[in-house]
Amino acid sequence: MSTPPARPLPYRVGFGEDAHRLAPGRPLVLGGVTIPGAEHGAVAHSDGDAALHALADALLSGLALGDIGQYFPDTAAEWQGMDSRLILARALALVRERGYAPGNVALVITLDRPKLGPLRAEIARSLAALLGLPESDVGVSFKTSEGLAPAHVQARATVLLLRAAGEP
Ligand SMILES: [Zn+2]
Numbered sequence: 001m002s003t004p005p006a007r008p009l010p011y012r013v014g015f016g017e018d019a020h021r022l023a024p025g026r027p028l029v030l031g032g033v034t035i036p037g038a039e040h041g042a043v044a045h046s047d048g049d050a051a052l053h054a055l056a057d058a059l060l061s062g063l064a065l066g067d068i069g070q071y072f073p074d075t076a077a078e079w080q081g082m083d084s085r086l087i088l089a090r091a092l093a094l095v096r097e098r099g100y101a102p103g104n105v106a107l108v109i110t111l112d113r114p115k116l117g118p119l120r121a122e123i124a125r126s127l128a129a130l131l132g133l134p135e136s137d138v139g140v141s142f143k144t145s146e147g148l149a150p151a152h153v154q155a156r157a158t159v160l161l162l163r164a165a166g167e168p
Contacts, residue, residue: 006063006098012161014062018053019154020044028153030109030116031123031140032085032130037114042153045074049084051109054155055127056084056091058105062161063098065091088130095161103160104137110154116142 006012026041027034031051042048056068068087072079095101107127109116116123120140128135145152 004064006100008099008163010163011103012062012100012163014058014060014157014159014161016054016057016059016061016067016157016159017155018050018057019152020048020050022151022153029084030111030153030155031107032126033119033123035114035116035119039113040151046072046079046082046087047084048153050153050155051107051123051127051157052084052088052130054157055105055107055131055159056088058157058159059088059091059095059102059161062159063095063100065094085130092131099164100161101164102131102133102137103162104133104139105131105157105159106139106141107155107157108141108143110143110145110149110152110156112144112147112150112152 020042022040023043024040028038028041029047029049042050053068060066071090072087124135124138124140128138
């Protein structure tokens with residue numbers, strides 16, 4: 001996909017959002033972590049990891065590179081059931097090719113059940129490893145829909161991109 005080169009700003013901000021419907025009999029994966037005790041999981045073409053989808057879109061949007069739907073169309077059989085860590089890795093590679101790297105990220109996951117608080121460190125650790133960042137640069141917060149959307153998972157992510165030293 002060809003996009004015009006981004007202006008070489010020292011910092012660029014990206015934002016992404018993703019949501020999936022939840023249904024019984026599927027694993028619930030968030031931030032690359034399979035959530036133990038989840039009664040339902042995301043209905044999706046891929047593994048339905050809303051956190052990684054929001055984060056990948058945030059990375060792409062920071063450089064005006066479109067969204068993951070353009071790179072991983074949900075009609076393509078080859079992406080059926082795919083591990084969303086590959087989607088994040090692709091977005092990260094596109095960002096790095098353009099001379100940028102993530103500085104810090106902030107992620108909000110909205111889910112009614114199960115409570116994710118006990119998994120905060122594990123999810124942050126997983127995201128940090130996937131992004132090549134220290135855990136102190138990965139902020140993860142959890143919200144519920146207050147019962148408004150009990151069969152729904154949503155994630156929102158903001159990322160700060162830093163231009164690598166020595167890039168033109
Ligand atoms: Zn998604």
